[in-house]
Amino acid sequence: MAYRPTVARQDRDLELRERILDCALQRVAEGGFAALTMQALAEDVGIATGSLYRHFRGKGELAAEVFARASQLEVDTLAAVLRGPGTPDQRLAEGLRQFAARAWHSRRLAFALIAEPVDPEVDEQRLLYREAYAKLYADLLREGVAAGAFRLTAISLVAACLVGATAESLVGPLSPPARAARAAGHALPDLGEVSQTLVTFCLRAVGAQLPAEEPQP
Amino acid sequence: MAYRPTVARQDRDLELRERILDCALQRVAEGGFAALTMQALAEDVGIATGSLYRHFRGKGELAAEVFARASQLEVDTLAAVLRGPGTPDQRLAEGLRQFAARAWHSRRLAFALIAEPVDPEVDEQRLLYREAYAKLYADLLREGVAAGAFRLTAISLVAACLVGATAESLVGPLSPPARAARAAGHALPDLGEVSQTLVTFCLRAVGAQLPAEEPQP
Numbered sequence: 263m264a265y266r267p268t269v270a271r272q273d274r275d276l277e278l279r280e281r282i283l284d285c286a287l288q289r290v291a292e293g294g295f296a297a298l299t300m301q302a303l304a305e306d307v308g309i310a311t312g313s314l315y316r317h318f319r320g321k322g323e324l325a326a327e328v329f330a331r332a333s334q335l336e337v338d339t340l341a342a343v344l345r346g347p348g349t350p351d352q353r354l355a356e357g358l359r360q361f362a363a364r365a366w367h368s369r370r371l372a373f374a375l376i377a378e379p380v381d382p383e384v385d386e387q388r389l390l391y392r393e394a395y396a397k398l399y400a401d402l403l404r405e406g407v408a409a410g411a412f413r414l415t416a417i418s419l420v421a422a423c424l425v426g427a428t429a430e431s432l433v434g435p436l437s438p439p440a441r442a443a444r445a446a447g448h449a450l451p452d453l454g455e456v457s458q459t460l461v462t463f464c465l466r467a468v469g470a471q472l473p474a475e476e477p478q479p
Numbered sequence: 480m481a482y483r484p485t486v487a488r489q490d491r492d493l494e495l496r497e498r499i500l501d502c503a504l505q506r507v508a509e510g511g512f513a514a515l516t517m518q519a520l521a522e523d524v525g526i527a528t529g530s531l532y533r534h535f536r537g538k539g540e541l542a543a544e545v546f547a548r549a550s551q552l553e554v555d556t557l558a559a560v561l562r563g564p565g566t567p568d569q570r571l572a573e574g575l576r577q578f579a580a581r582a583w584h585s586r587r588l589a590f591a592l593i594a595e596p597v598d599p600e601v602d603e604q605r606l607l608y609r610e611a612y613a614k615l616y617a618d619l620l621r622e623g624v625a626a627g628a629f630r631l632t633a634i635s636l637v638a639a640c641l642v643g644a645t646a647e648s649l650v651g652p653l654s655p656p657a658r659a660a661r662a663a664g665h666a667l668p669d670l671g672e673v674s675q676t677l678v679t680f681c682l683r684a685v686g687a688q689l690p691a692e693e694p695q696p
Binding site: 378379382388389393415416418420422424426429431433434437466468 | 640
Protein backbone atom coordinates (compact mmCIF):
# COMPACT_ATOMS: atom_id res chain seq x y z
CA MET A 263 0.00 0.00 0.00
CA ALA A 264 1.34 3.42 -0.95
CA TYR A 265 2.30 5.80 1.80
CA ARG A 266 -0.61 8.05 2.69
CA PRO A 267 -0.37 10.62 5.48
CA THR A 268 -3.00 10.25 8.16
CA VAL A 269 -5.41 13.09 8.93
CA ALA A 270 -3.73 13.60 12.30
CA ARG A 271 -0.37 13.88 10.57
CA GLN A 272 -1.74 16.41 8.10
CA ASP A 273 -3.17 18.50 10.96
CA ARG A 274 0.17 18.49 12.76
CA ASP A 275 1.90 19.54 9.52
CA LEU A 276 -0.49 22.45 9.02
CA GLU A 277 -0.09 23.52 12.63
CA LEU A 278 3.70 23.45 12.35
CA ARG A 279 3.53 25.39 9.09
CA GLU A 280 1.49 28.10 10.83
CA ARG A 281 3.99 28.24 13.67
CA ILE A 282 6.87 28.57 11.21
CA LEU A 283 5.11 31.44 9.45
CA ASP A 284 4.34 33.21 12.74
CA CYS A 285 7.98 32.98 13.81
CA ALA A 286 9.13 34.11 10.36
CA LEU A 287 6.86 37.18 10.47
CA GLN A 288 8.22 37.99 13.92
CA ARG A 289 11.78 37.86 12.56
CA VAL A 290 10.95 40.14 9.60
CA ALA A 291 9.12 42.58 11.88
CA GLU A 292 12.20 42.83 14.09
CA GLY A 293 15.06 42.71 11.61
CA GLY A 294 13.65 42.81 8.09
CA PHE A 295 13.99 40.05 5.50
CA ALA A 296 17.74 40.17 6.09
CA ALA A 297 17.10 38.56 9.48
CA LEU A 298 15.07 35.75 7.95
CA THR A 299 17.61 32.95 7.54
CA MET A 300 16.51 29.32 7.47
CA GLN A 301 18.90 28.38 10.26
CA ALA A 302 17.89 31.14 12.69
CA LEU A 303 14.23 30.50 11.94
CA ALA A 304 14.57 26.75 12.60
CA GLU A 305 16.11 27.61 15.98
CA ASP A 306 13.21 29.98 16.78
CA VAL A 307 10.70 27.28 15.94
CA GLY A 308 12.73 24.62 17.71
CA ILE A 309 13.05 22.22 14.76
CA ALA A 310 15.90 21.04 12.58
CA THR A 311 16.74 23.16 9.52
CA GLY A 312 16.02 20.10 7.39
CA SER A 313 12.44 19.97 8.69
CA LEU A 314 11.96 23.58 7.62
CA TYR A 315 12.78 22.59 4.06
CA ARG A 316 9.98 20.01 4.18
CA HIS A 317 7.55 22.94 4.42
CA PHE A 318 9.29 25.58 2.27
CA ARG A 319 11.58 24.94 -0.64
CA GLY A 320 13.85 27.78 0.39
CA LYS A 321 14.16 31.26 1.78
CA GLY A 322 12.63 32.88 -1.30
CA GLU A 323 9.41 30.86 -1.07
CA LEU A 324 9.18 31.41 2.68
CA ALA A 325 9.84 35.16 2.37
CA ALA A 326 7.21 35.43 -0.36
CA GLU A 327 4.60 33.76 1.88
CA VAL A 328 5.46 35.96 4.86
CA PHE A 329 5.19 38.98 2.57
CA ALA A 330 1.82 37.87 1.19
CA ARG A 331 0.32 37.28 4.64
CA ALA A 332 1.48 40.60 6.06
CA SER A 333 0.42 42.49 2.94
CA GLN A 334 -2.99 40.84 2.77
CA LEU A 335 -3.68 42.09 6.29
CA GLU A 336 -2.79 45.65 5.20
CA VAL A 337 -4.97 45.40 2.08
CA ASP A 338 -7.93 44.09 4.12
CA THR A 339 -7.49 46.80 6.74
CA LEU A 340 -7.39 49.53 4.09
CA ALA A 341 -10.36 48.01 2.28
CA ALA A 342 -12.45 48.19 5.46
CA VAL A 343 -11.99 51.98 5.56
CA LEU A 344 -12.23 52.67 1.82
CA ARG A 345 -15.48 50.67 1.62
CA GLY A 346 -16.79 51.94 4.97
CA PRO A 347 -19.09 54.82 5.88
CA GLY A 348 -18.47 58.44 4.87
CA THR A 349 -18.07 60.40 1.65
CA PRO A 350 -15.45 59.17 -0.85
CA ASP A 351 -13.03 61.97 0.02
CA GLN A 352 -13.40 61.36 3.76
CA ARG A 353 -12.78 57.66 3.23
CA LEU A 354 -9.71 58.31 1.08
CA ALA A 355 -8.27 60.67 3.70
CA GLU A 356 -9.02 58.25 6.53
CA GLY A 357 -7.60 55.28 4.62
CA LEU A 358 -4.36 57.17 3.93
CA ARG A 359 -4.06 58.29 7.55
CA GLN A 360 -4.59 54.73 8.76
CA PHE A 361 -2.10 53.33 6.22
CA ALA A 362 0.55 55.84 7.29
CA ALA A 363 -0.07 55.24 11.00
CA ARG A 364 0.09 51.46 10.69
CA ALA A 365 3.33 51.67 8.71
CA TRP A 366 4.75 54.17 11.20
CA HIS A 367 4.03 51.96 14.17
CA SER A 368 5.62 48.89 12.53
CA ARG A 369 8.38 50.68 10.69
CA ARG A 370 10.80 47.82 10.30
CA LEU A 371 8.08 45.58 8.88
CA ALA A 372 6.65 48.32 6.66
CA PHE A 373 10.04 49.09 5.15
CA ALA A 374 10.64 45.37 4.62
CA LEU A 375 7.31 45.03 2.81
CA ILE A 376 7.62 48.17 0.70
CA ALA A 377 11.26 48.47 -0.24
CA GLU A 378 13.82 46.23 1.42
CA PRO A 379 16.09 44.67 -1.21
CA VAL A 380 15.15 41.00 -1.17
CA ASP A 381 14.64 37.81 -3.21
CA PRO A 382 12.91 38.11 -6.61
CA GLU A 383 10.06 35.96 -5.24
CA VAL A 384 9.15 38.84 -2.93
CA ASP A 385 9.41 41.33 -5.79
CA GLU A 386 6.85 39.16 -7.65
CA GLN A 387 4.52 39.43 -4.67
CA ARG A 388 5.10 43.18 -4.48
CA LEU A 389 3.79 43.53 -8.03
CA LEU A 390 0.68 41.48 -7.17
CA TYR A 391 -0.06 43.45 -4.02
CA ARG A 392 0.47 46.78 -5.75
CA GLU A 393 -2.30 45.63 -8.08
CA ALA A 394 -4.50 44.73 -5.09
CA TYR A 395 -4.03 48.21 -3.61
CA ALA A 396 -4.64 49.80 -7.01
CA LYS A 397 -7.91 47.93 -7.36
CA LEU A 398 -9.11 49.22 -3.97
CA TYR A 399 -8.28 52.80 -4.90
CA ALA A 400 -9.83 52.38 -8.36
CA ASP A 401 -13.16 51.27 -6.86
CA LEU A 402 -13.22 54.28 -4.55
CA LEU A 403 -12.21 56.68 -7.33
CA ARG A 404 -14.97 55.38 -9.59
CA GLU A 405 -17.50 55.90 -6.84
CA GLY A 406 -16.10 59.33 -6.04
CA VAL A 407 -16.21 60.46 -9.67
CA ALA A 408 -19.83 59.33 -9.95
CA ALA A 409 -20.66 61.26 -6.77
CA GLY A 410 -18.87 64.38 -8.04
CA ALA A 411 -16.31 64.21 -5.22
CA PHE A 412 -13.31 63.59 -7.49
CA ARG A 413 -12.51 65.05 -10.90
CA LEU A 414 -10.54 62.67 -13.13
CA THR A 415 -11.00 60.30 -16.02
CA ALA A 416 -8.21 57.71 -16.17
CA ILE A 417 -9.29 55.81 -13.06
CA SER A 418 -6.81 52.95 -13.13
CA LEU A 419 -3.83 55.15 -13.93
CA VAL A 420 -4.68 57.54 -11.11
CA ALA A 421 -5.15 54.56 -8.78
CA ALA A 422 -1.63 53.42 -9.68
CA CYS A 423 -0.29 56.92 -8.97
CA LEU A 424 -1.88 56.77 -5.50
CA VAL A 425 -0.28 53.39 -4.79
CA GLY A 426 3.12 54.74 -5.78
CA ALA A 427 2.78 57.99 -3.85
CA THR A 428 1.66 56.29 -0.63
CA ALA A 429 4.38 53.65 -0.72
CA GLU A 430 7.18 56.03 -1.62
CA SER A 431 6.26 58.72 0.90
CA LEU A 432 6.83 56.12 3.60
CA VAL A 433 10.02 54.57 2.24
CA GLY A 434 12.20 57.56 3.12
CA PRO A 435 10.95 58.17 6.68
CA LEU A 436 10.84 54.42 7.40
CA SER A 437 14.22 53.54 5.96
CA PRO A 438 17.05 52.32 8.20
CA PRO A 439 19.17 55.47 7.57
CA ALA A 440 16.23 57.70 8.48
CA ARG A 441 15.60 55.71 11.62
CA ALA A 442 19.26 55.96 12.58
CA ALA A 443 19.23 59.72 11.99
CA ARG A 444 16.11 60.08 14.10
CA ALA A 445 17.67 58.03 16.88
CA ALA A 446 20.69 60.35 16.71
CA GLY A 447 18.40 63.31 17.33
CA HIS A 448 18.23 64.75 13.80
CA ALA A 449 14.96 66.41 12.86
CA LEU A 450 12.97 64.24 10.48
CA PRO A 451 9.28 64.33 9.59
CA ASP A 452 7.01 62.85 12.24
CA LEU A 453 3.92 60.77 11.62
CA GLY A 454 1.63 63.79 11.74
CA GLU A 455 3.56 65.54 9.00
CA VAL A 456 3.86 62.43 6.80
CA SER A 457 0.17 61.68 7.22
CA GLN A 458 -1.03 65.23 6.55
CA THR A 459 1.29 65.65 3.56
CA LEU A 460 0.09 62.39 2.04
CA VAL A 461 -3.59 63.24 2.54
CA THR A 462 -3.21 66.73 1.04
CA PHE A 463 -1.12 65.40 -1.86
CA CYS A 464 -3.61 62.68 -2.76
CA LEU A 465 -6.83 64.64 -2.26
CA ARG A 466 -5.53 67.47 -4.43
CA ALA A 467 -4.23 65.01 -7.03
CA VAL A 468 -7.64 63.40 -7.52
CA GLY A 469 -9.34 66.77 -7.78
CA ALA A 470 -11.14 66.63 -4.42
CA GLN A 471 -12.23 69.77 -2.66
CA LEU A 472 -9.89 70.17 0.31
CA PRO A 473 -11.60 70.92 3.65
CA ALA A 474 -9.73 74.23 3.91
CA GLU A 475 -7.70 75.01 0.77
CA GLU A 476 -5.44 77.35 2.81
CA PRO A 477 -3.14 77.21 4.71
CA GLN A 478 -1.01 74.38 3.28
CA PRO A 479 -0.49 71.55 3.67
CA MET B 480 59.05 40.58 -9.57
CA ALA B 481 55.38 40.58 -8.75
CA TYR B 482 52.87 40.45 -11.57
CA ARG B 483 51.81 43.93 -12.61
CA PRO B 484 49.39 44.49 -15.50
CA THR B 485 50.79 46.71 -18.24
CA VAL B 486 48.97 49.91 -19.22
CA ALA B 487 48.02 48.34 -22.56
CA ARG B 488 46.54 45.35 -20.74
CA GLN B 489 44.55 47.66 -18.44
CA ASP B 490 43.20 49.57 -21.44
CA ARG B 491 42.11 46.34 -23.12
CA ASP B 492 40.42 45.26 -19.88
CA LEU B 493 38.49 48.52 -19.61
CA GLU B 494 37.47 48.32 -23.24
CA LEU B 495 36.22 44.76 -22.83
CA ARG B 496 34.35 45.76 -19.67
CA GLU B 497 32.57 48.50 -21.63
CA ARG B 498 31.69 46.05 -24.38
CA ILE B 499 30.29 43.59 -21.83
CA LEU B 500 28.13 46.31 -20.30
CA ASP B 501 26.88 47.45 -23.71
CA CYS B 502 25.88 43.89 -24.63
CA ALA B 503 24.28 43.41 -21.20
CA LEU B 504 22.18 46.56 -21.55
CA GLN B 505 21.08 45.38 -24.98
CA ARG B 506 19.93 42.05 -23.49
CA VAL B 507 17.97 43.79 -20.70
CA ALA B 508 16.39 46.21 -23.17
CA GLU B 509 15.19 43.27 -25.27
CA GLY B 510 14.22 40.67 -22.68
CA GLY B 511 14.49 42.25 -19.23
CA PHE B 512 16.87 41.12 -16.48
CA ALA B 513 15.48 37.61 -16.94
CA ALA B 514 17.34 37.48 -20.26
CA LEU B 515 20.63 38.49 -18.65
CA THR B 516 22.36 35.19 -18.00
CA MET B 517 26.15 34.99 -17.78
CA GLN B 518 26.30 32.28 -20.42
CA ALA B 519 24.16 34.03 -23.03
CA LEU B 520 25.99 37.28 -22.39
CA ALA B 521 29.40 35.65 -22.82
CA GLU B 522 28.20 34.32 -26.19
CA ASP B 523 27.00 37.80 -27.24
CA VAL B 524 30.38 39.30 -26.34
CA GLY B 525 32.26 36.39 -27.89
CA ILE B 526 34.25 35.44 -24.80
CA ALA B 527 34.32 32.46 -22.43
CA THR B 528 31.92 32.58 -19.48
CA GLY B 529 34.97 32.33 -17.21
CA SER B 530 36.37 35.58 -18.64
CA LEU B 531 33.10 37.30 -17.79
CA TYR B 532 33.61 36.39 -14.16
CA ARG B 533 37.00 38.13 -14.25
CA HIS B 534 35.07 41.39 -14.74
CA PHE B 535 31.94 40.78 -12.68
CA ARG B 536 31.64 38.56 -9.65
CA GLY B 537 28.22 37.35 -10.73
CA LYS B 538 24.91 38.20 -12.29
CA GLY B 539 23.81 40.34 -9.36
CA GLU B 540 26.79 42.66 -9.62
CA LEU B 541 26.50 42.85 -13.39
CA ALA B 542 22.75 43.54 -13.26
CA ALA B 543 23.31 46.25 -10.66
CA GLU B 544 25.83 48.00 -12.89
CA VAL B 545 23.59 47.78 -15.96
CA PHE B 546 20.76 49.19 -13.85
CA ALA B 547 22.91 52.04 -12.53
CA ARG B 548 24.09 53.07 -16.01
CA ALA B 549 20.64 53.04 -17.57
CA SER B 550 19.11 54.84 -14.58
CA GLN B 551 21.82 57.50 -14.46
CA LEU B 552 21.02 58.37 -18.07
CA GLU B 553 17.34 58.80 -17.14
CA VAL B 554 18.20 60.94 -14.11
CA ASP B 555 20.50 63.16 -16.17
CA THR B 556 17.91 63.52 -18.92
CA LEU B 557 15.22 64.49 -16.42
CA ALA B 558 17.61 66.87 -14.66
CA ALA B 559 18.26 68.71 -17.90
CA VAL B 560 14.55 69.56 -18.22
CA LEU B 561 13.84 70.23 -14.54
CA ARG B 562 16.82 72.62 -14.35
CA GLY B 563 16.22 74.07 -17.81
CA PRO B 564 14.32 77.16 -18.95
CA GLY B 565 10.67 77.86 -18.14
CA THR B 566 8.58 78.35 -15.01
CA PRO B 567 8.74 75.61 -12.35
CA ASP B 568 5.32 74.25 -13.28
CA GLN B 569 6.16 74.19 -16.98
CA ARG B 570 9.40 72.35 -16.24
CA LEU B 571 7.65 69.84 -14.01
CA ALA B 572 5.05 69.14 -16.69
CA GLU B 573 7.69 68.85 -19.41
CA GLY B 574 9.91 66.62 -17.28
CA LEU B 575 7.00 64.26 -16.58
CA ARG B 576 6.00 64.15 -20.24
CA GLN B 577 9.56 63.37 -21.27
CA PHE B 578 9.92 60.70 -18.56
CA ALA B 579 6.70 59.00 -19.67
CA ALA B 580 7.61 59.17 -23.36
CA ARG B 581 11.11 57.75 -22.84
CA ALA B 582 9.70 54.90 -20.74
CA TRP B 583 6.98 54.27 -23.31
CA HIS B 584 9.41 54.01 -26.18
CA SER B 585 11.69 51.58 -24.31
CA ARG B 586 9.00 49.71 -22.46
CA ARG B 587 10.84 46.49 -21.81
CA LEU B 588 13.82 48.37 -20.39
CA ALA B 589 11.64 50.78 -18.39
CA PHE B 590 9.70 47.93 -16.79
CA ALA B 591 12.98 46.14 -16.02
CA LEU B 592 14.37 49.25 -14.34
CA ILE B 593 11.23 50.14 -12.39
CA ALA B 594 9.66 46.88 -11.33
CA GLU B 595 10.96 43.62 -12.78
CA PRO B 596 11.55 41.11 -9.97
CA VAL B 597 15.30 40.72 -9.85
CA ASP B 598 18.40 40.24 -7.67
CA PRO B 599 18.57 42.16 -4.35
CA GLU B 600 21.62 44.01 -5.69
CA VAL B 601 19.32 45.74 -8.20
CA ASP B 602 16.78 46.49 -5.46
CA GLU B 603 19.61 48.26 -3.60
CA GLN B 604 20.27 50.38 -6.67
CA ARG B 605 16.57 51.09 -7.04
CA LEU B 606 16.55 52.65 -3.58
CA LEU B 607 19.56 54.82 -4.44
CA TYR B 608 18.11 56.01 -7.72
CA ARG B 609 14.73 56.74 -6.16
CA GLU B 610 16.65 59.09 -3.87
CA ALA B 611 18.37 60.68 -6.88
CA TYR B 612 15.00 61.33 -8.54
CA ALA B 613 13.57 62.63 -5.26
CA LYS B 614 16.45 65.09 -4.93
CA LEU B 615 15.78 66.46 -8.43
CA TYR B 616 12.09 66.95 -7.68
CA ALA B 617 12.88 68.47 -4.26
CA ASP B 618 15.12 71.12 -5.82
CA LEU B 619 12.40 72.06 -8.30
CA LEU B 620 9.70 72.08 -5.61
CA ARG B 621 11.80 74.37 -3.40
CA GLU B 622 12.27 76.77 -6.29
CA GLY B 623 8.59 76.57 -7.22
CA VAL B 624 7.43 77.26 -3.66
CA ALA B 625 9.73 80.30 -3.46
CA ALA B 626 8.32 81.55 -6.77
CA GLY B 627 4.73 80.99 -5.60
CA ALA B 628 4.12 78.38 -8.31
CA PHE B 629 3.57 75.47 -5.89
CA ARG B 630 1.81 75.45 -2.53
CA LEU B 631 3.28 72.89 -0.10
CA THR B 632 5.58 72.70 2.90
CA ALA B 633 7.03 69.20 3.30
CA ILE B 634 9.30 69.39 0.25
CA SER B 635 11.13 66.08 0.58
CA LEU B 636 8.00 64.09 1.37
CA VAL B 637 6.17 65.53 -1.62
CA ALA B 638 9.22 64.83 -3.77
CA ALA B 639 9.05 61.19 -2.68
CA CYS B 640 5.33 61.09 -3.55
CA LEU B 641 6.16 62.34 -7.05
CA VAL B 642 8.81 59.64 -7.50
CA GLY B 643 6.33 56.96 -6.45
CA ALA B 644 3.48 58.27 -8.58
CA THR B 645 5.58 58.57 -11.74
CA ALA B 646 7.12 55.12 -11.39
CA GLU B 647 3.89 53.37 -10.51
CA SER B 648 1.79 54.99 -13.23
CA LEU B 649 4.15 53.43 -15.74
CA VAL B 650 4.46 49.97 -14.17
CA GLY B 651 0.95 48.92 -15.15
CA PRO B 652 0.95 50.09 -18.77
CA LEU B 653 4.53 48.86 -19.28
CA SER B 654 4.14 45.46 -17.67
CA PRO B 655 4.41 42.28 -19.71
CA PRO B 656 0.69 41.39 -19.16
CA ALA B 657 -0.35 44.86 -20.32
CA ARG B 658 1.84 44.57 -23.39
CA ALA B 659 0.38 41.17 -24.19
CA ALA B 660 -3.15 42.52 -23.81
CA ARG B 661 -2.32 45.44 -26.07
CA ALA B 662 -0.83 43.10 -28.67
CA ALA B 663 -4.05 41.06 -28.49
CA GLY B 664 -6.02 44.20 -29.37
CA HIS B 665 -7.44 45.06 -25.96
CA ALA B 666 -7.93 48.75 -25.25
CA LEU B 667 -5.31 50.03 -22.83
CA PRO B 668 -4.18 53.57 -22.09
CA ASP B 669 -1.90 55.03 -24.75
CA LEU B 670 1.10 57.27 -24.13
CA GLY B 671 -0.96 60.44 -24.51
CA GLU B 672 -3.37 59.38 -21.80
CA VAL B 673 -0.64 58.18 -19.41
CA SER B 674 1.34 61.35 -19.93
CA GLN B 675 -1.61 63.73 -19.51
CA THR B 676 -2.91 61.86 -16.45
CA LEU B 677 0.51 61.97 -14.81
CA VAL B 678 0.98 65.68 -15.50
CA THR B 679 -2.48 66.60 -14.18
CA PHE B 680 -2.08 64.35 -11.13
CA CYS B 681 1.30 65.81 -10.17
CA LEU B 682 0.58 69.48 -10.91
CA ARG B 683 -2.59 69.35 -8.86
CA ALA B 684 -0.84 67.43 -6.08
CA VAL B 685 1.84 70.10 -5.64
CA GLY B 686 -0.77 72.84 -5.63
CA ALA B 687 0.12 74.30 -9.04
CA GLN B 688 -2.40 76.31 -11.00
CA LEU B 689 -3.44 74.09 -13.89
CA PRO B 690 -3.43 75.78 -17.34
CA ALA B 691 -7.18 75.19 -17.66
CA GLU B 692 -8.69 73.74 -14.47
CA GLU B 693 -11.63 72.33 -16.49
CA PRO B 694 -12.26 70.05 -18.29
CA GLN B 695 -10.38 67.14 -16.66
CA PRO B 696 -8.34 64.93 -16.61
